Amino acid sequence: MKVLLPILLLFVLMCNDAWTKDIIILDANQLKIEEREAILVLTGFGSVYHSAKNQKLNFKQPGYDLFIPDYIDKKSIALCSEHLGNFITKQQLLRYKKIHVFAYILGAWTLNTYLEQNTLPNLASIIYDRSPLQERVPGILVRSNPFLSRLVFGKLIAEIAHTPYQAHQQQNENIGILMECKATKILWKKKKEYDLMPKPSFSVEKLNQSCSDYCYFFISHDELYTQLEKISPCIVTFFKTGKFSADTSKEACSIDPFITYHK
Numbered sequence: 001m002k003v004l005l006p007i008l009l010l011f012v013l014m015c016n017d018a019w020t021k022d023i024i025i026l027d028a029n030q031l032k033i034e035e036r037e038a039i040l041v042l043t044g045f046g047s048v049y050h051s052a053k054n055q056k057l058n059f060k061q062p063g064y065d066l067f068i069p070d071y072i073d074k075k076s077i078a079l080c081s082e083h084l085g086n087f088i089t090k091q092q093l094l095r096y097k098k099i100h101v102f103a104y105i106l107g108a109w110t111l112n113t114y115l116e117q118n119t120l121p122n123l124a125s126i127i128y129d130r131s132p133l134q135e136r137v138p139g140i141l142v143r144s145n146p147f148l149s150r151l152v153f154g155k156l157i158a159e160i161a162h163t164p165y166q167a168h169q170q171q172n173e174n175i176g177i178l179m180e181c182k183a184t185k186i187l188w189k190k191k192k193e194y195d196l197m198p199k200p201s202f203s204v205e206k207l208n209q210s211c212s213d214y215c216y217f218f219i220s221h222d223e224l225y226t227q228l229e230k231i232s233p234c235i236v237t238f239f240k241t242g243k244f245s246a247d248t249s250k251e252a253c254s255i256d257p258f259i260t261y262h263k
Contacts, residue, residue, distance in 0.1 A: 022087065023052055023068035025060050037098040037124075039239065041068045042084070042107025043225075045138075045153060050225035058232035059102070064239075067091060071110065074154025077163065080106070081113040088120075098124035100239040104224065105135060109160060112168045123173045125239050130207055131180035132200035133187055133257055134221040135165075140193045141186075167209045174242035177204055177214040178231065181253030184220045188261040202252035213238065215248035218255055 027036070039059050043052070052068055060066045069087040073079035093099055099122050103111050108128045138161035141149040149157050168175070179202060187194060204214045217231055224231070234245040256262075 022070045023056060023066070024091065025056065025066040027063060027065050029063065033092060033095045034097060036065055036096055037063060037100065038065045038067055038093055038096045040093065040099055040101045041066070042071065042101065042103040042111055043068065044072075044104035044106035045157070046104065046221060046225045047072070048152065050222070054225060054228040058228045059235075061236055064100070065096075067093070072106065072156070074156045076156060077109055077113050077159055080110040080156070081117075084110055084114050085118060094120070094122065096122055098122055100124055101126045102129070102235060103127065104129045105131065105221070106156075106160060109163065109165070112166050115168050116166070123171075125174040125176065125242065126168070127176040127178055127235055127238055128209060128211075129178050129180065129221075129224060130209075131221055132202055132206075133183050134180060136194065136197060136200070137184070137187055137190070140190045144190060144193055165208055170210050170212075174213075174238070175209070175211040176238045176244060177207065177209060177211045178235070178244075179204070179214065179216045179252070180221055180224065181216055181218045181255070181257060182220040182223070182260065183257040184222050185261070188258055191258065213243045214250070215244045216251060216253055217249070218253045220260075 029036070039061065041055050041059055043055070055068055056066070059068075067087075069084060071080055071083040071087060073083055088094065099120060101107075101111060101123070103126065108130070111126070138149075138157045142158045142161045181202065202216070204211065215234065219227065219230060234248050237243070237245045
């Protein structure tokens with residue numbers, strides 16, 4: 001059975017259409033494009049095995065057009081950035097009144113690469129999903145399962161593993177950081193490798209990204225796909241006000257990130 005599991009996983013991933021379609025849901029309002037606002041969701045590696053169902057349910061908000069581009073290229077971050085740029089041009093996002101971005105981990109690396117060479121004058125807000133826990137997973141997988149990780153995620157996973165986060169220099173947009181404090185199941189399975197590494201810091205200051213506001217959630221990276229309803233209200237609040245909801249935590253979680261998996 002242990003031999004069959006990777007094969008079954010690969011079959012599911014290769015049949016999954018999560019990386020094959022742009023998702024565009026326009027609001028019913030009759031406003032001209034120059035008066036409209038857009039939410040741009042940049043998914044990550046989790047979109048390989050999680051559908052976009054919850055993103056569509058939770059990010060489709062009255063008064064906003066929703067865009068979830070198929071931008072991920074397994075060859076490189078540069079190509080991910082290029083595809084993102086092509087999508088922005090094709091969908092005329094520069095004509096919108098405001099653009100609000102929610103970037104999962106790979107999305108953050110891609111967005112910042114794009115913004116190094118391009119400007120989005122109508123960029124109103126960015127929320128970066130960050131996880132000192134999950135950001136270690138690419139490196140662990142590349143070292144412990146080099147063949148399988150490359151087969152599933154291409155060269156991209158090794159590049160992410162070896163590319164430090166490059167900060168986006170804040171201009172006029174609001175920047176929020178949403179910090180995950182719970183380990184994923186894959187990190188639990190790789191806990192021996194994880195335990196050999198220095199303990200991660202959950203300090204916002206250590207993330208190398210200036211921000212307008214931040215918050216902590218005891219939620220795993222997978223749950224940002226499967227249980228997005230737990231955090232989507234505070235994300236929408238940030239897009240509207242530039243601040244997270246008043247009831248969000250500003251303190252790092254004190255709970256053991258692996259507590260869910262202890263027998």
